Amino acid sequence: MNYEFNWMAVLTGEYRGWIIQGLLITLKISAISIILSLLLGTIVTTLRMTKVRVLEWICLSYIEFFRNTPLLVQIFFWYFGSYVIFPDSVNQWLYAHDYEFAIGVLSLSIYTAAFIAEEIRAGIISIPKEQMESSRATGLSFMQAMSYVVLPQAFRIVIPTLISQFLNLIKNSSLVMTIGVMDLTYMTRQIESYSFRGFEAFTVATLLYIAISLIVSFFITMYNKKYLRMIRY
Amino acid sequence: MHWDVVWNNMEYFLLGQYPAGPVGGLALSIILAVGGIFFAFWIGLVFGLMRLSKRWYVRIPSIVYIEIIRGTPLLLLIFWFYFLAPILLKRPMPEARSTLAAFSVFTGAYVAEIVRAGIQSIPKGQMEAARSSGLTYVQAMSSVVLPQALRNMIPSFVNQFVSLTKDTSLAFIIGVLELTRAATQVNNRTMNAPAEIFFTIAVIYFIICFGLTQTSRYLEKKLSYRTSGRIRREEIELLEDSFEAPN
Numbered sequence: 001m002n003y004e005f006n007w008m009a010v011l012t013g014e015y016r017g018w019i020i021q022g023l024l025i026t027l028k029i030s031a032i033s034i035i036l037s038l039l040l041g042t043i044v045t046t047l048r049m050t051k052v053r054v055l056e057w058i059c060l061s062y063i064e065f066f067r068n069t070p071l072l073v074q075i076f077f078w079y080f081g082s083y084v085i086f087p088d089s090v091n092q093w094l095y096a097h098d099y100e101f102a103i104g105v106l107s108l109s110i111y112t113a114a115f116i117a118e119e120i121r122a123g124i125i126s127i128p129k130e131q132m133e134s135s136r137a138t139g140l141s142f143m144q145a146m147s148y149v150v151l152p153q154a155f156r157i158v159i160p161t162l163i164s165q166f167l168n169l170i171k172n173s174s175l176v177m178t179i180g181v182m183d184l185t186y187m188t189r190q191i192e193s194y195s196f197r198g199f200e201a202f203t204v205a206t207l208l209y210i211a212i213s214l215i216v217s218f219f220i221t222m223y224n225k226k227y228l229r230m231i232r233y
Numbered sequence: 234m235h236w237d238v239v240w241n242n243m244e245y246f247l248l249g250q251y252p253a254g255p256v257g258g259l260a261l262s263i264i265l266a267v268g269g270i271f272f273a274f275w276i277g278l279v280f281g282l283m284r285l286s287k288r289w290y291v292r293i294p295s296i297v298y299i300e301i302i303r304g305t306p307l308l309l310l311i312f313w314f315y316f317l318a319p320i321l322l323k324r325p326m327p328e329a330r331s332t333l334a335a336f337s338v339f340t341g342a343y344v345a346e347i348v349r350a351g352i353q354s355i356p357k358g359q360m361e362a363a364r365s366s367g368l369t370y371v372q373a374m375s376s377v378v379l380p381q382a383l384r385n386m387i388p389s390f391v392n393q394f395v396s397l398t399k400d401t402s403l404a405f406i407i408g409v410l411e412l413t414r415a416a417t418q419v420n421n422r423t424m425n426a427p428a429e430i431f432f433t434i435a436v437i438y439f440i441i442c443f444g445l446t447q448t449s450r451y452l453e454k455k456l457s458y459r460t461s462g463r464i465r466r467e468e469i470e471l472l473e474d475s476f477e478a479p480n
Contacts, residue, residue, distance in 0.1 A: 003320055060300065068442035069435040071415055072403035077435060081428030174306035185308055195281060195289070198316045206305050208312075213304035 010200040015191050022187030023208055029104055036109035041116030046146055065113035074174055075107045079179045104176035112169045119161045123154035125150045160220045167213050235426035239433045242419045248412055254431035257410035266398040269336030276337060277344025280329060284349050302342035307403055311335045315407045332404040340397050352378060391449035395442045
């Protein structure tokens with residue numbers, strides 16, 4: 001193997017700036033998508049639990065369709081197809097702002113929400129039925145019982161699996177480079193084509209991704225050890 | 234709407250230029266997925282067993298491999314193989330082959346975790362009984378523990394295969410002519426039907442992946458019924474009955 005490693009080329013000057021910029025974009029797009037996917041996932045699960053046939057069917061087909069198609073194809077669908085799908089005013093607004101970033105957030109959130117909805121549902125099912133029944137009997141409406149009694153308990157159980165979904169989201173966010181969002185992977189690719197210092201750039205990016213996932217899995221383990229044991233039904 | 238664009242190019246989506254040129258489109262995606270899961274199975278089996286070893290110098294390399302791969306986005310891994318292979322082999326490597334290597338190594342780490350969980354789900358008594366009847370560790374593992382564990386792992390394998398099938402779309406990035414690449418090519422050429430094209434591609438992936446997911450759910454139900462505690466308790470009761478002296 002005759003490849004001379006030159007770490008300084010990547011760790012100093014302009015290229016270091018690119019990597020930091022890319023990392024910040026990755027964290028930003030992940031953070032926004034995590035919040036949105038959690039919201040959407042919760043809404044979908046709640047609608048699915050209402051026992052209204054049509055709603056249930058819509059939610060189930062949403063979950064199955066988006067879980068069983070590749071994220072990359074979804075990204076291209078929203079990116080290239082947005083002018084057909086959305087009304088003109090929305091498109092104009094998107095073009096005026098950061099179009100690629102918005103599409104990235106949209107596709108990541110919708111994709112991950114389908115997985116999160118399933119996780120939350122598993123959490124809700126694990127809460128004994130009596131919790132819902134007794135809160136309904138005390139006079140709360142379905143929505144009130146869900147949001148004050150069932151969901152808070154379900155979330156506590158689901159947190160570890162939710163966090164591993166968020167980890168997947170952070171890794172999946174590397175796909176938005178295909179539509180030109182300048183995230184960490186995009187930047188390393190760019191450093192590779194500018195300087196041929198591909199291995200250094202890829203190593204740094206890989207280490208950064210692994211660091212993120214190790215830190216997060218450390219917190220999951222801590223959480224499991226500390227809190228999960230206290231929950232007993 | 235221009236659905237005619239989709240219909241005119243359907244053959245290209247499914248087979249690429251096949252009779253006239255190399256295999257592409259959906260056929261290549263399936264080849265990559267099947268090949269990937271085949272190699273990943275053997276990689277995962279080896280590393281999963283290593284992960285359970287009592288010797289630290291066997292266990293640690295496996296943990297390092299699993300943790301590194303599981304923490305890395307597949308896209309970066311594809312780039313790694315794409316740029317590293319020519320330097321290591323000192324000759325260019327076809328894109329499809331380097332992505333196949335990336336898929337195998339990537340999925341191997343996940344399969345290793347499935348194998349570990351599968352083996353751990355088999356009661357310890359199986360191994361102990363097999364060892365005490367005179368089998369060596371390797372014999373006990375390969376003819377007592379693994380056959381039972383592998384059967385329990387089948388649903389997880391199918392799920393892993395589904396996510397690998399979806400992941401083959403990432404081969405797009407280095408120019409492998411699989412289904413997603415074929416779609417973007419047609420889209421770039423025609424320019425007037427992006428939503429129709431990508432919706433159709435999504436549906437094609439959906440049909441395959443949803444079919445497999447349903448199979449996995451069916452298998453899960455069937456297998457969990459056969460190995461559920463209820464059945465086992467009944468069998469034990471039957472056994473106990475047979476030990477009682479008949480009146």
